[in-house]
Amino acid sequence: MEIKRNYYLNMLICHMNNGMIKVITGIRRCGKSYFLFKIFYEYLISIGVDKNHIIKIALDDRINKKYRDPDVLCEYIHSQIQDQQMYYILLDEVQFVSEFEDVLNSFLHIENVDTYVTGSNANKRKNRTRRKIFINYQ
Numbered sequence: 001m002e003i004k005r006n007y008y009l010n011m012l013i014c015h016m017n018n019g020m021i022k023v024i025t026g027i028r029r030c031g032k033s034y035f036l037f038k039i040f041y042e043y044l045i046s047i048g049v050d051k052n053h054i055i056k057i058a059l060d061d062r063i064n065k066k067y068r069d070p071d072v073l074c075e076y077i078h079s080q081i082q083d084q085q086m087y088y089i090l091l092d093e094v095q096f097v098s099e100f101e102d103v104l105n106s107f108l109h110i111e112n113v114d115t116y117v118t119g120s121n122a123n124k125r126k127n128r129t130r131r132k133i134f135i136n137y138q
Contacts, residue, residue: 005035012040017086021104022116032118033092044088054088055080059096070099074106081110089115
């Protein structure tokens with residue numbers, strides 16, 4: 001049985017495409033990753049977003065270790081943007097990226113990108129990302 005978490009989904013929906021980074025925080029193992037990669041992803045698909053316009057990376061997965069390098073991550077994201085339609089970047093456990101604040105700030109310069117990230121509450125206080133909205137997932 002899946003709990004949809006409509007309150008949190010509606011919070012993201014209300015802030016879509018607003019030019020800000022959406023940061024989903026919460027305690028460990030509360031379901032932030034599942035919410036972003038399953039519930040929000042399925043919402044994007046349901047409103048007609050092409051799967052090729054959703055860039056998902058789980059940064060805590062060993063297979064994605066190379067993307068923890070900020071330059072590699074930026075290059076990869078830029079290489080995936082092929083047209084002027086909106087792209088949705090979904091990054092899980094962004095604190096695994098060194099200099100993640102600079103990486104997120106660089107995404108603010110791409111007009112057709114909407115960025116969503118998860119991270120622990122510990123990073124909320126020291127985050128220096130400009131133009132962000134925190135959603136505390138519980």
